[in-house]
Amino acid sequence: xxxxxxxLMSGGLSVGAITLDxxxxxxxxxxxxxxxxxxxxxxxxxxxxxxIRKDLAYTLLKIGExxxxxDRFAEAMALDPADDQVALEYAFLCYxxxxxxxxxxxxxxxxxxxxxxxxxxxxNVDRPLREGISRWKQALELSPDNFSAHEELAKLAxxxxxxxxxxxxxxxxxxxxxARRDLLVDLGRMWQQQGRAEDAHAALLAASRGAEPxxxxxARELLPSRYPYVYEFENALVIxxxxxxxxRELAYLHLEMGNKSVAEQQLQSLPPTPQPVPPPxxxxxxxxxxxxxxxxxxxxxxxxxxxxxxxxxxNDAMDFEVMLKLGWAYNLLKDDREAVRWFSLAxxxxxxxxxxxxxxxxxxxxxxxxxxxxxxxxxPTISTRWRDTFVYGxxxxxxxxxxxxxxxxxxxxxxxxxxxxxxxxxxxxQNLSESxxxxxxxxxxxxxxxxxxxxxxxxxLRYLIPHGESGRALPDYRGGISYAKSFRGPHRLxxxxxxxxxxxxxxxxxxxxxxxxxxxxxxxENVQVYWxxxxxxDATGEYWANTVETGPGVRFRLNPLQFTVNFLRGAYLVxxxxxxxxxxxxxxxxxxxxxxx
Numbered sequence: 344x345x346x347x348x349x350x351l352m353s354g355g356l357s358v359g360a361i362t363l364d365x366x367x368x369x370x371x372x373x374x375x376x377x378x379x380x381x382x383x384x385x386x387x388x389x390x391x392x393x394x395i396r397k398d399l400a401y402t403l404l405k406i407g408e409x410x411x412x413x414d415r416f417a418e419a420m421a422l423d424p425a426d427d428q429v430a431l432e433y434a435f436l437c438y439x440x441x442x443x444x445x446x447x448x449x450x451x452x453x454x455x456x457x458x459x460x461x462x463x464x465x466x467n468v469d470r471p472l473r474e475g476i477s478r479w480k481q482a483l484e485l486s487p488d489n490f491s492a493h494e495e496l497a498k499l500a501x502x503x504x505x506x507x508x509x510x511x512x513x514x515x516x517x518x519x520x521x522a523r524r525d526l527l528v529d530l531g532r533m534w535q536q537q538g539r540a541e542d543a544h545a546a547l548l549a550a551s552r553g554a555e556p557x558x559x560x561x562a563r564e565l566l567p568s569r570y571p572y573v574y575e576f577e578n579a580l581v582i583x584x585x586x587x588x589x590x591r592e593l594a595y596l597h598l599e600m601g602n603k604s605v606a607e608q609q610l611q612s613l614p615p616t617p618q619p620v621p622p623p624x625x626x627x628x629x630x631x632x633x634x635x636x637x638x639x640x641x642x643x644x645x646x647x648x649x650x651x652x653x654x655x656x657x658n659d660a661m662d663f664e665v666m667l668k669l670g671w672a673y674n675l676l677k678d679d680r681e682a683v684r685w686f687s688l689a690x691x692x693x694x695x696x697x698x699x700x701x702x703x704x705x706x707x708x709x710x711x712x713x714x715x716x717x718x719x720x721x722x723p724t725i726s727t728r729w730r731d732t733f734v735y736g737x738x739x740x741x742x743x744x745x746x747x748x749x750x751x752x753x754x755x756x757x758x759x760x761x762x763x764x765x766x767x768x769x770x771x772x773q774n775l776s777e778s779x780x781x782x783x784x785x786x787x788x789x790x791x792x793x794x795x796x797x798x799x800x801x802x803x804l805r806y807l808i809p810h811g812e813s814g815r816a817l818p819d820y821r822g823g824i825s826y827a828k829s830f831r832g833p834h835r836l837x838x839x840x841x842x843x844x845x846x847x848x849x850x851x852x853x854x855x856x857x858x859x860x861x862x863x864x865x866x867x868e869n870v871q872v873y874w875x876x877x878x879x880x881d882a883t884g885e886y887w888a889n890t891v892e893t894g895p896g897v898r899f900r901l902n903p904l905q906f907t908v909n910f911l912r913g914a915y916l917v918x919x920x921x922x923x924x925x926x927x928x929x930x931x932x933x934x935x936x937x938x939x940x
Contacts, residue, residue, distance in 0.1 A: 362388065362790075363395070363829060364905075365937070370398075371868050372902045375406045376706040388790050393422035394831045397429055406703060410440050427458055434464065443468060443502050472503040490519045494526070501533065509533050521585060524553035528561050535565070541578065548575055549583035552592060557644060573597070587613055632658065633665055640672055648672045663692030667701050674708070683708045716741050720937035728929035732760040733776055747789050753799055755781040758806070777849070778807035781819050798822030803849065820848035835865040837873075854882040861896070869900040875909055880916070889916035892929075905935040 366381025382399035389395060400415035413436035419429045430449055438446035447468045453461030479496035482489060497512030513530040517523070527550035534543035548571055550562035571579075576593040583589060594609035636651030649672050655665045670685035686708065689701035721736035734756065741751040759776040783801020803819040823846055829839035840860045847853060856879070863873025875896050881888035896909035909931045918925050 366398075368900060368902070368905065370402055371900060375402055376703070378402050379406075379707060384790075388793050389828070390792070391422060393419040393426065393429070396422070397426075400432070406707075409436060412436060413440055413442075427453055427456070427461075431458070431460060431464075434461070438464075438468065444504065447472075447502070448504065469503065472499050475499045476503065476505075476508075488519070490516060493519065497529065501529070506533055506536050510537065521583070524550045524555060524583070525558045525561070527553075527583065528558060528565070531562070531565060542582075544571075544575060545578035545582050548579040549586050549589055552579075552586055552589040554588070557642075557647070560644060560647075573600075633662065636665070636672075637668060640668055640675075645672055645676050649676075663689050663694065663697050663701075667692070667697055667704075670701065670704060674704070679708050714743055716743050717940045718937065720935070722933055722935050724931060724933040726929055726931050728927055728931075729759075730761070734758050741787070748786050749789070750784065750786055751799075753781070753783045753785060753801065755779075755783070757781070777803065777805070779803040779805045779819075783819065783821075785822070793828045794824070794826050796822075796824045817849060820846075822846050836863070837865060837871070838862045851883065853885065853888070855888050856880050863896075871898045872896075873898070875911060877911075877913075884917055884919075886915055886917045886919065886921040890914065891916065903936060903938075907931075907933045907935070 362381050363385040366378050366385060369375070369377035369381060379399065379402050382395055382402060386392070386395045386399060396415045396419040400412040400419065403409075403412035403415060413433060416429055416433035416436060420426065420433050423429065430453055434446045434449035434453070437443070437449065447465065450461045450465035450468060454465045476496060476499050479492050479499065482492040483496065486492065493512045493516040497509050497516060500506075500508035500512060510530065510533045513526055513533060517526040517530060520526070527546045531543045531546035531550065534540075534546060544566065547562045547566050551559050551566060553559050553562075573593070573596060576589065576596065579589055580586065580593065590609050590613060594606040594613075597603070597606035597609065632651045632655040636648050636655055639645070639648035639651060649669070652665055652669050652672060655662065656669065659665070666685050666689040670682045670689060673679070673682035673685060683705060686701045686705040690698055690705055692698040692701065717738065717740045719736075719738045721734070723732060723734045725732050736756040738754045739751050742749055757777040757779055759778070781801055781803045783799040785797055785799025785801075787797040788795050799821060801819045803817045805815050805817065808815060824844045826842045827840070829837060831837050838861070840858065842859075843857045845855050845857070847855070858878045860876040861873040862876075863871055865871050873896050875892060875894050877890075877892040879888055879890050890913050892911045892913040894909060894911040896907060898905065898907045900906070909929075911929045911931060913927045913929060915921055915923070915925050915927075
């Protein structure tokens with residue numbers, strides 16, 4: 344009988360279910376960093392589910408992470424292209440984060456399907472572009488040699504997806520100012536969109552060998568990683584014949600290939616090198632490394648940003664704004680360990696705004712980098728079927744390694760209030776639970792799409808010894824496979840399943856399979872009403888381990904506790920040696936509490 348309620352809530356221990364449930368619980372409690380962590384882990388477990396990314400995006404918006412929210416909406420839109428609301432959110436955030444071209448394209452697609460909000464937004468984006476293009480065209484009619492008019496008209500045409508007009512105007516601007524090689528980058532980008540790959544490569548190659556470092560870096564990002572061929576250098580020189588660095592590199596390439604005469608021709612085409620003139624003494628102010636670092640970070644030149652910000656930090660080791668910017672730069676470069684270090688330092692800024700932003704970023708990043716992670720949960724349950732109160736609990740500390748299997752230490756408690764009960768005159772008293780504290784060590788797999796496996800070995804320390812048995816300490820080996828999945832439908836409907844296969848050595852090396860399933864609807868922020876469909880079977884055919892249950896239930900949260908009340912009608916599938924009736928009723932009331940550190 345000590346085995347009777349082993350599986351009462353085993354499905355609730357599934358990592359995937361706890362993660363998503365913790366995320367929504369943390370969201371309701373406005374613990375946004377913990378909610379974000381939970382949604383991110385749930386998204387890894389179920390990468391094909393768009394609703395998780397949608398909820399993650401809305402949560403990121405609550406803490407002001409606009410660009411991260413935009414990227415999560417993009418992922419959700421890719422998974423569910425028919426979700427117009429997600430597409431709208433993505434388009435508005437694109438516009439807010441200076442990605443007007445993408446925003447306009449999405450609004451245009453949605454308005455064509457009859458979405459009135461998208462139609463209004465598209466008009467708000469497109470009207471200034473149309474009017475601006477019209478004004479600059481009129482300006483060029485009056486003054487065809489107006490460089491600024493050509494450049495502005497090209498930019499507006501690019502934003503409006505009028506690629507042909509943008510190419511025409513960028514070319515005109517480039518011919519007027521051939522020293523402005525950033526125009527070659529723009530022109531190369533437009534030619535790429537037109538499918539003119541060879542022309543685009545030539546323009547970008549010429550810009551990549553220019554004197555302006557930032558322009559050269561922008562061009563290199565759009566070029567293939569391989570080294571250019573000779574004919575590609577020659578095409579680039581056709582576009583930019585005054586590019587001495589490009590011509591010199593072509594000459595050296597010919598020398599490497601043994602084409603000495605061709606190399607000499609290229610070198611002879613270069614202008615004579617002027618003799619250096621010593622500059623007059625000047626008292627130039629030192630460069631503002633902090634400003635240069637911030638500007639580089641804003642424009643996405645992350646390596647430059649790191650260089651300038653580190654120089655600024657060396658000049659003023661107590662500038663907490665610089666520390667915060669270093670944290671963001673490393674975060675964008677995916678070096679989160681270094682980012683966490685700088686965010687941690689910036690938390691101590693005397694400026695409240697800087698300290699708050701750093702603390703928030705630190706709180707978002709740090710949990711995912713902890714080597715040790717401790718989870719504690721407890722689940723007391725009242726059962727009218729057994730007229731007893733059962734308590735299940737566990738404290739588990741995991742060693743989080745970059746490996747699909749990680750070790751952990753565990754301390755479990757399984758007990759009840761009544762202890763042993765008498766079932767009849769000729770039947771010995773039997774326990775309703777294990778009445779033990781179990782100390783163990785185990786291995787668990789990293790959850791994958793809701794599925795995980797685990798095994799642990801330990802020692803069960805019994806505080807009550809069943810009638811006819813001896814020994815307070817017993818070896819305990821247990822393990823199994825858990826699966827959890829939830830589906831969110833329209834009108835706040837949901838379906839979820841928690842399935843566990845468990846092996847427990849103390850019950851005659853028995854293996855049990857639990858399946859707990861719920862279908863229902865969510866009301867408000869904290870209440871769910873559902874119908875239970877539960878089943879339990881085992882390998883040895885024990886009557887207590889072969890049951891089915893069904894009935895209504897309700898789940899609600901009074902932060903930080905979650906309560907469940909279930910009204911169940913059940914039946915035994917095996918009645919041999921069963922001292923009870925084949926059917927039973929049970930009102931089961933439970934309280935769930937958990938936290939992770």
